[in-house]
Amino acid sequence: MIDDRKFAVLIDADNVSAKYIKFILDEISNYGVATYKRIYGDWTKPQVASWKDVLLENSVTPVQQYGYTVGKNATDSAMIIDAMDILYSGNVDGYCIVSSDSDFTKLSARLRESGMMVVGMGEKKTPKPFIAACNQFKYLDVLAESEKKALEEGSIQDSKAKPVESKPDIKAASNGNKQPEQTETGKYMTDINLIKAAIIRMMNEVDAEDQSMNMGEIGNRLVKRYPDFDVRNYGDTKLSKFLKKFDFLEIHQKGKGTSMWVSLKSDTPKETDEAPVPEVKKKRRTYKAKRRIVKIED
Structure with missing residues (x-):
């Protein structure tokens, strides 16, 4: 059954914003249970500081990976090694690779060769080769926008209710990176x-x-x-x-x-x-x- 599938959720903190954490975990719950929840990045950098507030709330394990040289991303290598270790353990039925980077194209193809179901998640700027290597791919900015519309429709139907607190959260979840969305929307989708x-x-x-x-x-x-x-x-x-x-x-x-x-x-x-x-x-x-x-x- 789909509900019994065990997934390893591996997140690339260098290429995905922390505002998408809710949509990542909610979407993968439609396919099964997330038994592994790991996020990879150099936590000494200020660019990934926004992730620290949501890791404990969602029980996501951070994996520290220092950059060995300037201009080289060592996070991808650590994520790929862990993915293969989990594969050989035989504890999961599928993977959720969260990144907008095409470097995980070969990893997704290799996991599928081993009979794993691979669900990719990233923004609309994600290159086509990575999308094609997955069984299914979900655009995180689209998930955030659909959630925003659903909440707005609910507030319109309930005209008496005035959602004061939820409205700013919706904007925070859907704002950001608007320029890539406009310029890259029809390029890869x-x-x-x-x-x-x-x-x-x-x-x-x-x-x-x-x-x-x-x-x-x-x-x-x-x-x-x-x-x-x-x-x-x-x-x-x-x-x-x-x-x-x-x-x-x-x-x-x-x-x-x-x-x-x-x-x-x-x-x-x-x-x-x-x-x-x-x-x-x-x-x-x-x-x-x-x-x-x-x-x-x-």
């Missing part, structure tokens, strides 16, 4: 046109007579093709809402079941057959008979 084309191909390959596919199956196939696929990346909270945006899809139920099924809408030729265009009467060509004049000789 899977384009929605690719998603559309993939759905059409999947629907055309269905063997069923009615050319329909279970909605959950579509979601699973999209994640396998595009590890960073998440409906929250495109402003939706559910897969059904995401698919309803596409005009070429029909969503329905089969029989008495509660599961949703998706099928392609009828193509243009079939629609025109149902509503035929009135025929235009052709004009008949008229021919004038020529008179033959026969001369009779006397």
